[in-house]
Amino acid sequence: MKVVVVGLGYIGLPAAALISGKGIPVHGVDINEKIVTTINSGKIHFIEPDLEGLIHNAVTKKLLVADTKPAEADVFVISVPTPILDNFNPDLNYVENAVRSVIPYLQKGNLLIIESTCPVGTTEQMAELIFNLRPDLKNNLHIAYCPERVLPGNIIHELTSNDRVIGGLDEASTTEAANFYRQFVNGAMHLTNVRTAEMCKLVENASRDVSIAFANELSMICEEANINTNELIQLANRHPRVNILNPGPGVGGHCIAIDPWFIVSSYRDHSKLIEQARKVNLNKTEWVIEKIISKAKELEMVLGRKPIIACMGLTYKADVDDLRESPAIEIVHALKRNYYDIVSVEPHAQNGLQEKLETVSMEHAVKKADLIVFLVAHKQFRSLQIPGEKTVLDFCGVKN
Ligand SMILES: NC(=O)c1ccc[n+]([C@@H]2O[C@H](COP(=O)([O-])OP(=O)(O)OC[C@H]3O[C@@H](n4cnc5c(N)ncnc54)[C@H](O)[C@@H]3O)[C@@H](O)[C@H]2O)c1
Known part of the structure; x- marks a missing residue:
């Protein structure tokens, strides 16, 4: 298995570290070249306990490579920002750009997971975008939403031990996503549909x-x-x-x-x-x-x-x-x-x-x-x- 993680910030980088720590090769993607260079030198660009050691280890073992472009993989994880605009509406440009960037690399049977906090319906919109550009993938791609609830300062522990809420576009996608997380998460997996998973994160906050x-x-x-x-x-x-x-x-x-x-x-x-x-x-x-x-x-x-x-x-x-x-x-x-x-x-x-x-x-x-x-x-x-x-x-x- 190979995993692409798009967005190597507070959420994506620790996830990339944990996945690669299980021996699964990770191709980390960030549009910020400085971040890519920092990670490839085995360092991190923000403060988070225990993270630098994991990244240094993964980079040394060549299990984690950072890049400004995606690559082919089995699983694609999107963890880019979702800020609000001045009028308090969500800015989904980062998610859309990240999804667009992986579309050329998607293959039949792949799994795409959105982890960014998103308004309800975003995963369905992104699926539509993918299938419009790649009709060959319709019914051949697993798509799921799985929000993050980690606390900065304790991310490594929480990423491993927190429960996960996982909602796929269909049951097969939910199952595939849960199987993926089981490889590095010890918390319980709560399976639902995609809109409930999106709303769950928003409702918690x-x-x-x-x-x-x-x-x-x-x-x-x-x-x-x-x-x-x-x-x-x-x-x-x-x-x-x-x-x-x-x-x-x-x-x-x-x-x-x-x-x-x-x-x-x-x-x-x-x-x-x-x-x-x-x-x-x-x-x-x-x-x-x-x-x-x-x-x-x-x-x-x-x-x-x-x-x-x-x-x-x-x-x-x-x-x-x-x-x-x-x-x-x-x-x-x-x-x-x-x-x-x-x-x-x-x-x-x-x-x-x-x-x-x-x-x-x-x-x-x-x-x-x-x-x-x-x-x-x-x-x-x-x-x-x-x-x-x-x-x-x-x-x-x-x-x-
Ligand atoms: N930080 C938290 O504590 C936290 C907790 C739960 C959920 N979240 C959610 O997770 C998501 C990510 O948050 P974060 O804190 O990791 O953000 P961040 O700003 O720390 O990192 C995001 C990274 O994505 C990169 N990026 C932006 N567009 C890209 C693209 N098209 N391709 C590749 N890389 C791109 C940025 O350069 C940045 O390095 C957000 O939706 C956020 O709301 C964050």
Whole structure:
């Protein structure tokens, strides 16, 4: 068996590493030449524990070769990005281009799997595209959708041990895809149809988004009602069937902040709650910016100058180094646009801070700043001592 993996990012590269680790030759494809060169030198282009060793091993044994072009194979895995456009509609160009790029290499009996997060119906659309250009493959190609649910920072473990939801265009495709994953996945295989598998990934993240929106909305209500949100949530969660999440400055990351839009854009009339949750979470970031500026203005009256603001945490959630779609970054940029002097702290900066934001140590920030704003509940912040004369705003409950 030979496998082509198209898109060698956070999802495709670890998958290529695990498949080749089972002795199956992998031809990895990426349009980014720099990424191809990096991988072929046995290195990786982002930080992920345990991945570099696996890649180095696979490249040395010639079980993994990266290239800018696909090749013939038995199985084709598509793991390219699916971002949203400015109007919140999905941008399917990457998936379409990736599928188009493998069409000349497809042969009868092959299996094509889409792993990219996609709106419902995308796999069927891609099948139509393939069969229009290659009618010879009709009824001779297995096509399936299998979403990824891995957590960056723990991808290798989760890729192997998480359950998989697999939906083929027909039963034979589902079975073929499940047989493929069984070679390197220990988690259970849950077999379904293609549209359910596509929707499953979207619903998982929309469900998280709605729950976070509830907590975020609550935090704004509590502020107006002069109630401590964290105390309220702790008390409400004493109810045996209530589990309210912690509020924060918004929602970030590569999935939860994006995937619900794939449902809304396709089913607008019936996704009012999902859309509203997205809006609540986006609005929460604006609300936080307003609160910081309002407090800064109060301090300016007292100090006779603009206060220095320490922004504590830049990643999209606690204890990771991932900055994608991070509300904290948006908040820092908004404060800078309002001409505030900012000192930013990100304890995980040394692990790959890609944004062009200078960071300082947390002790330095506390010493220098007049206003200390907690944006991410990193565990390092919990024991941080803050002198009584400093003004503190905690938007992530880390100082409770
Ligand atoms: N990163 C996550 O944590 C995560 C989790 C679950 C699902 N997903 C989904 O998996 C998919 C991939 O995400 P990712 O995080 O790996 O993205 P990524 O940006 O890290 O990597 C994608 C790679 O695909 C390459 N690419 C783009 N178009 C290509 C083409 N036509 N041919 C070959 N290569 C191409 C890019 O150069 C890039 O290196 C997305 O749909 C995402 O939503 C991601």
